Amino acid sequence: MTGTRTGIQLARPIIGAEERSEVDRVLASGMLAQGAEVASFEAEFSEHVCGRPCVAVNSGTSALLLALMAMGIGRGDEVIIPGFTFAGTANAVVLAGATPVFADIDPTHFCIDPRAVEAAISPRTAAVIPVHLYGHPADMEQLMAIAERHGLAVLEDAAQAHLAAWRSRPVGTFGATAAFSFYPTKNMTTGEGGLVVCADSETARRVKMLRNQGMAGRYEHEVIGYNARMTDIGAAIGRVQLRRLPGWTSTRRANASRLSTEFAAARIDPVVVLPQVADGADPVWHQYTVRVRGRDEVAAELAEAGVGSAVHYPHALNQLALYRSVCQRVPVLPVAERASREVLSLPVHPSLSDADLSAVVSAVCRAVRR
Ligand SMILES: Cc1ncc(COP(=O)(O)O)c(C=O)c1O
Known part of the structure; x- marks a missing residue:
């Protein structure tokens, strides 16, 4: 992180x-x-x-x-x-x-x-x-x-x-x-x-x-x-956590929706691509993961601004040498490899306040406009 x-x-x-x-x-x-x-x-x-x-x-x-x-x-x-x-x-x-x-x-x-x-x-x-x-x-x-x-x-x-x-x-x-x-x-x-x-x-x-x-x-x-x-x-x-989970899940969904609304209003696409929900999917937003051009610079600026972020994951598994020794076939995976270069997870957890969420959006917008 x-x-x-x-x-x-x-x-x-x-x-x-x-x-x-x-x-x-x-x-x-x-x-x-x-x-x-x-x-x-x-x-x-x-x-x-x-x-x-x-x-x-x-x-x-x-x-x-x-x-x-x-x-x-x-x-x-x-x-x-x-x-x-x-x-x-x-x-x-x-x-x-x-x-x-x-x-x-x-x-x-x-x-x-x-x-x-x-x-x-x-x-x-x-x-x-x-x-x-x-x-x-x-x-x-x-x-x-x-x-x-x-x-x-x-x-x-x-x-x-x-x-x-x-x-x-x-x-x-x-x-x-x-x-x-x-x-x-x-x-x-x-x-x-x-x-x-x-x-x-x-x-x-x-x-x-x-x-x-x-x-x-x-x-x-x-x-x-x-x-x-x-x-x-x-x-x-x-x-205890299981009893609290439905409430936390609702909050995660509300937080994700707020992030997406605020990002859309800020018009930072196509530099930042927001997470999409598939037809039929009801996600629980374990992560709110965007694609962003210049991802590592943006992550560094977020850290500077006091906003945590992380890359899930920096390597597609086919790129890790250790699996070459155990897999007979290691294919090229263009979509996974590109994702590993572009994804950045932003805070979405249920303890965030509205002010925190707005601060995340502002920090991302500042970072990508530099
Ligand atoms: C997709 C996925 N699979 C498996 C695991 C392994 O779970 P654990 O860390 O509890 O062993 C994790 C946890 O990080 C995960 O995110």
Whole structure:
């Protein structure tokens, strides 16, 4: 994150008195590891994903990895993922023993391009991971149709998209599995944490074993598993955050709308291209990400003015040398590569005041007019 002087931060977890008192209650109980709080958190999260079984884990990366393993994806399999995402998406595929195949993105919404998915399918393709990047849902209608036609499993990477929806259906309810993250900068947090949403109870049972040393019951080890458990401390924070999430999401939407209105009035296009919402998408604005010419100079000026910003992400994954050694095919991805040169995320989080939002707009306008 670019540093700030006067402190309009790019992201800021909101931890209030209720989270503190719930953590105190759990600490006083002496039951700190995975227990009743985790089970309650899973049940409450399930209400937001059409009642699907949920399994909480210790990070979004673990959620992706365990979901892949529970779906039986591993050595010899190819998994299509967008070339423009957080590296955790690709790392989970490699850690599962499978091979990531990078597909290009849609230039308007930055999510995986369904046509690029179709073009990347080979006889070894076992799954596709659409990423709901910046909180904007991928086109799940087209992607599910392609997956069905080719017999591919779908794992939604919803790490940034809690409560987002595609044609009024919540993200996380399309694929066989979905992974959420509760890292502190996400729309809600458990400190560190993640969660797998499963379409069926058998997959949920496998994820539960994989998170807990492969145990089906106490010391009944059925498979090789991890310790990927969430603590009751984290789950207690998450339960409070989940209750506050709908309100925060409304505020994010209002903030995004205000930023877009003020930027449009300032007429700084085409130097700055504002984020667009796809027909059918109900985004949750994890990030408010613009494209801007001279991006790095603008970011430096924003930092000078005390406005936080960040580049999500400065490299398309196909440009990172480390994946060349694990991928058989590393394609050129013109749209992803261009995005990595142009994108800049601006503050949109729910703690911003109206004055903060106006200050962000003024600082951006000043920076681009220089
Ligand atoms: C798109 C995406 N996938 C996966 C992850 C991994 O989540 P975590 O950091 O909780 O492991 C993140 C988190 O940054 C993410 O943004």
